[in-house]
Amino acid sequence: MTTASRSATLIDIAWPETAGVRAFRFLALAVAGSLLLTISAKITVPFWPVQMSLQTFAVMAIAAAFGWRLAVATVLLYLAQGAAGLPVFQGTPEKGIGLAYMVGPTGGYLLGFIACAAIVGHAAETWARGSIVKLGAAMLIGDAVIFALGLAWLGTLLGWDKPILAWGLYPFLLGDLVKIALAAVAVPTAIAALERLRGL
Template identity: 40%
Template sequence: MYAASRMPLGFLAGTTLFDVLSDRSSSRLLRGAVVVAATAATAMAAQFSIPFDPIPFTLQPMVVLLAAAALGSRLGAYAQVLYLIAGVAGLPVFAASPTLPAGFARLLGPTGGFLLAYPAAAWLTGMLAERRFDRRYFTSFLAMLAGLVVVYAGGVAGLSATLGVDAATSAATPFAIADLLKLVLAAGVLPSVWQLVARTR
């Protein structure tokens, strides 16, 4: 059996929750399936949106970062690249908006910077999770906060092209505060699951 059953989970460096639950013996099919599942979760989170101009309020950043923490840097980033490909292909995965364009044009629009930052944000949060940041609440929060900073850096950069830096920062700030509050809650998910796994092994 995988070493997780013989040593404390807190000392398993270089592993993600997905690695442990799959005993690191997962097939390419299973890895592909979890990437697609994370992509679908991101798309579903986009549908729970409140339209604001120019940024719709969605649950996406939280879902992107949680999925990345669970899957790790590569699979987390792959899921977001697949999400962008699906959107560019015209599938209805982006947040519904009466003003923002659909398909590839969405990435060139005012919110494109947020979307394009998802793979990098997922990679960073996943990389920190691989270094055991997801085992404790505080470090789990830091890992997701690092990813959120990447999301908003990309988002503000994209908005600045049309609004200017000051207006873009002002427009993004209320959403950043709301996403930060969501991370306060979400940061406890992975450590709780790790504790549950430790008790069952």
């Protein structure tokens, strides 16, 4: 336990926080996490019915490993990089860069990453820490929020007379369930392995 109400996350065990390097640690992890988000946005895996990117997996794994404060900071840094014109998003620079891309069809999903990081990260620090089932439930909630915000923006932007659910929800459900399952297993498993290694 790092405090009376917050459980140690994966990163707390792997790189314990100390007073002398607290700010450096926070910044280094946020930068590393934003790079991971960029890489995950560029990777696609053959899947059905559409190709699957790894970005949702990365958001949830980072949130579960980092805790909510560091995870939210990481996502905000990633979005700031994109807003500044860096080609960090899926489809950039081919489909545009910067704020013009961010207010396009994927804008709501990007905003949802922030909320998902907060939900999953908080759960990982409290009621879901170390439990595959509970962490998976938190990730399902976080994913639902991503889709809710994404679809709300997509419908507002393109019009609710369009097949919004067919465009922005149905093709991605199966892939997201797979990514949630992988992330929900990976982080608690890594925590258990590190705790055994360190005799905690």
